[in-house]
Amino acid sequence: MLCGVLPAGAAAGCSRDGGDAEATGPVRLLVFGAPEELQAYRTLVGAYAEKHPGREIQLIEASDRKDLLARLSTSIAGGAAPELFLMNYRFYGQFAVKDAIDPLDERIAASTLVNPADYYPVAMDAFKWRGRQLCLPQNVSSLAVYYNRTLFEKHGVPLPKPGWTWNDLLTTATAMTRDAAGGVIRGTESEGAARRPAVHGLGIEPSIIRLAPFVWSNDGEIVDDPARPTRLTLDNPPAKEALKNLIDLRLAYGVVPTDEEVESEDDESRFANGRLAMLLSSRRSTTTFRSITGFEWDVAPLPVYRRPAGILHSDAYCMTRGGANKQAAWNFLEYAVSAEGQKIIAATGRTVPSHIAVSTSEAFLGPAQPPRSAKVFLDAIGSVRALPTVSTWPEIEDVTGGILENALYRGDRLDDVVRELDEQTRPLFARGEYPR
Known part of the structure; x- marks a missing residue:
């Protein structure tokens, strides 16, 4: 089932209707965005829930970037961090330096859905901290x-x-x-x-x-x-x-x-x-x-x-060290950045997929919805630079x-x-x- 969208302070009280032993409760995902952006994430969560009944994802919707940072900081300090958060590379450093993010290298190495070679290097590199891959990018947008x-x-x-x-x-x-x-x-x-x-x-x-x-x-x-x-x-x-x-x-x-x-x-x-x-x-x-x-x-x-x-404008899914359901969180994260997950979010218009094959597919470039010149975003990737982390x-x-x-x-x-x-x-x- 798809867990309802709750405010950040709400208790994680969603009921479960089955699922594997690894998913022991709802996975909380903290995001922010305009109403249309939030609907895109609901679409992704809904698709995941339909494919994996019993694996519950609870969206925690911040009102803007400052609200997201404040909520994440407060929840980490209070020992109630969400399992996952979605954040731009310009802002995750303050949490990386506090060792609040769980590195993903071992999970990536064991994954059959995530191959680092499938993603644009400029986006992957933006989320590397002291030799470790802390987060996985969902997009590689440019201005x-x-x-x-x-x-x-x-x-x-x-x-x-x-x-x-x-x-x-x-x-x-x-x-x-x-x-x-x-x-x-x-x-x-x-x-x-x-x-x-x-x-x-x-x-x-x-x-x-x-x-x-x-x-x-x-x-x-x-x-x-x-x-x-x-x-x-x-x-x-x-x-x-x-x-x-x-x-x-x-x-x-x-x-x-x-x-x-x-x-x-x-x-x-x-x-x-x-x-x-x-x-x-x-x-x-x-x-x-x-x-x-x-x-x-x-x-x-x-x-x-x-x-x-x-x-570079790139957001990534990051897993907190203090999250209660890490394997369940990884299950969703892996799906979200996989080719299947990125096709779903690309179809909503929200992202320039960080997955190279998806970015050049009809899921992103298809002419059914504007902009008709979507390839502009891809053409810019070769000349984009990241700001300092x-x-x-x-x-x-x-x-x-x-x-x-x-x-x-x-x-x-x-x-x-x-x-x-x-x-x-x-x-x-x-x-x-x-x-x-």
Whole structure:
């Protein structure tokens, strides 16, 4: 049977109706996501329950990433950790350093369903900690540009295409920033009350994970040592140029919504409602956008400065050391990352499968549902890079996010932004621990 979805604090009181001796109770799986993403995981759990009656999976649904981290930390500290959790590689280091994750190497070696050679190395490597495979990745997404094809064709603006540049992105975003009558609004005209944009050309989160691929594309670096970073290096000319171009999107060109507009309607909702022409996001937005009925949308690769570069977005199933039903947890984990499990989750639109054969199959590339250009995600894999794995990275993201948000919406001086980013993050790097 499929155990009901319960909040994190609820007791694991699901009834059992049989199963092998290894599965002695419900396996708790902690996840977070938008409603459409959570439904994708319910679909996977349902398929597993149908195939293995009596093996119960209890989904614990966090409201967002911060909630997931807080719940996991609290449950581990209290001795009531869920057997499994799904987490991005950028955040698992804080649990790895506390030895709270059970390594999977021996289980993988004995498995008939999981062969490391079947998975994209960049995703597998992101979850290796001091020589051990701590978690198994379900996806290997990259950042892409979602765009409203119907709106582009309405205004006769050329569609985004492979090989386009940052200047092309800016020109396109300017051409797609329109008032209620369909007229183009340029730069500071958007500040006039009479000409507020009805559609903005671009949505981009002011964060280090959005900035990084453009710094790399411009032959710059965001840290001094990718393996053991001690500081951000956004003061180098290529990185500084990419940062300036990001900051200029709001006050210099007016192609992105204001902070007040984003607070009232986030970029993903704005795109789904037809009021945003382009959005930079990972594969996770696909599940939400497949509910769109009012227009056609698609994806394009990131624009290029000097060379193609992307940023890895990968989530993995991790097994806690304190979980009560480890073998039962492994049974589900093994199924979830196997070819069969990944085909199921790929069909929901949520993931770019980390399983190579599944990613190139109809389960992912099939034309039945958008995006029609799904291969964009696969084409990017060869140029994606992972951010540093450091135990304090969640704090680094939070601090840099606040500074970059102020820079984008307030127009802070570039040199002040660079200095503040460095000063505020150095102590966080200094007390961080690394996978090797």
